[in-house]
Amino acid sequence: MKQGRIVKNISNLYTVACNHELYNCLPRGKFRNVGLTPLVGDEVLFDPDKLSIIDILPRQNELDRPRISNIDIALIITSLKKPDLSLNLLDKELTCIILAHIKPVICFTKLDLISQEELANLKKLRKYYESIGIKTFTNLELKPLTQYLQNKYVVLTGQTGAGKSSLINKLDPTKHLEVGEISLALGRGKHTTRHTEFFDIANIHIADTPGFSSLDLTKYSKEDLKNAFLEFANFSCLYRDCNHLKEDNCAIKEAVANGKILKSRYDNYCSFMR
Numbered sequence: 001m002k003q004g005r006i007v008k009n010i011s012n013l014y015t016v017a018c019n020h021e022l023y024n025c026l027p028r029g030k031f032r033n034v035g036l037t038p039l040v041g042d043e044v045l046f047d048p049d050k051l052s053i054i055d056i057l058p059r060q061n062e063l064d065r066p067r068i069s070n071i072d073i074a075l076i077i078t079s080l081k082k083p084d085l086s087l088n089l090l091d092k093e094l095t096c097i098i099l100a101h102i103k104p105v106i107c108f109t110k111l112d113l114i115s116q117e118e119l120a121n122l123k124k125l126r127k128y129y130e131s132i133g134i135k136t137f138t139n140l141e142l143k144p145l146t147q148y149l150q151n152k153y154v155v156l157t158g159q160t161g162a163g164k165s166s167l168i169n170k171l172d173p174t175k176h177l178e179v180g181e182i183s184l185a186l187g188r189g190k191h192t193t194r195h196t197e198f199f200d201i202a203n204i205h206i207a208d209t210p211g212f213s214s215l216d217l218t219k220y221s222k223e224d225l226k227n228a229f230l231e232f233a234n235f236s237c238l239y240r241d242c243n244h245l246k247e248d249n250c251a252i253k254e255a256v257a258n259g260k261i262l263k264s265r266y267d268n269y270c271s272f273m274r
């Protein structure tokens with residue numbers, strides 16, 4: 001029996017990496033009986049002769065969309081055009097990642113497609129997210145980005161068509177992952193990524209994923225959602241259990257009014273709470 005890490009999954013086949021060797025394994029039947037599915041990222045015990053996964057070691061953390069475990073950093077690939085920037089989606093992704101106890105980092109793409117005015121707006125946006133402790137990069141800042149991700153287990157998340165696979169190809173020019181334009185008719189790419197897979201590139205363990213078209217926040221409590229908006233902790237409201245919605249003397253609403261909290265952040269918070 002050996003211990004390794006699942007680095008790739010296609011339907012029921014799991015590729016386990018162990019001492020730089022790869023083993024294509026099937027999960028043992030007992031997992032299905034107890035409703036347990038191995039995930040890319042899992043540390044597992046496996047039988048290298050029978051090519052079967054015997055046990056899954058406890059997970060440090062686990063993300064639902066994309067499904068993956070034991071991640072240090074989720075790099076949210078956020079395109080500014082095609083698909084257009086959605087701060088609602090970005091804040092949703094941040095919420096899910098923070099509540100999964102994974103460090104979020106934002107990487108903006110397609111700066112070549114935006115106007116000067118939009119570029120100035122991006123600068124302000126980056127400054128705000130940095131001020132609340134979230135690192136931001138663009139896909140034109142490859143050097144500092146790779147530096148920052150050194151030796152980390154990183155998952156690429158973000159909408160289909162945002163530029164996840166393209167980023168991997170950029171980081172390693174010997175890689176030729178399929179990339180694709182999003183088709184407006186289908187709302188999904190023609191040559192998009194269909195499975196989750198880790199690559200070791202430039203001293204980074206980085207996983208490409210299919211991305212997603214929607215995210216669901218209904219499993220979170222109001223308390224969870226409040227905690228996910230990190231900047232709210234800097235303010236104290238009159239009522240300790242204030243939901244920052246209809247309450248009087250709400251320090252959060254005051255901070256929005258005087259520009260200390262980004263209006264889009266607060267609007268997205270309100271929409272998530274509903």
Ligand SMILES: Nc1nc2c(ncn2[C@@H]2O[C@H](COP(=O)(O)OP(=O)(O)O)[C@@H](O)[C@H]2O)c(=O)[nH]1
Nearest residue numbers: 109110159160161162163164165166179180181
């Ligand atoms: N103009 C522009 N296009 C990009 C950029 N990054 C990716 N793309 C294009 O966006 C499309 C979708 O990219 P892809 O990497 O497949 O996105 P994924 O679905 O997130 O993996 C492809 O046609 C890429 O060539 C960028 O920075 N600028």
Ligand SMILES: [Mg+2]
Nearest residue numbers: 164165192193
């Ligand atoms: Mg892709």
Ligand SMILES: [Zn+2]
Nearest residue numbers: 237242244250
């Ligand atoms: Zn409040």
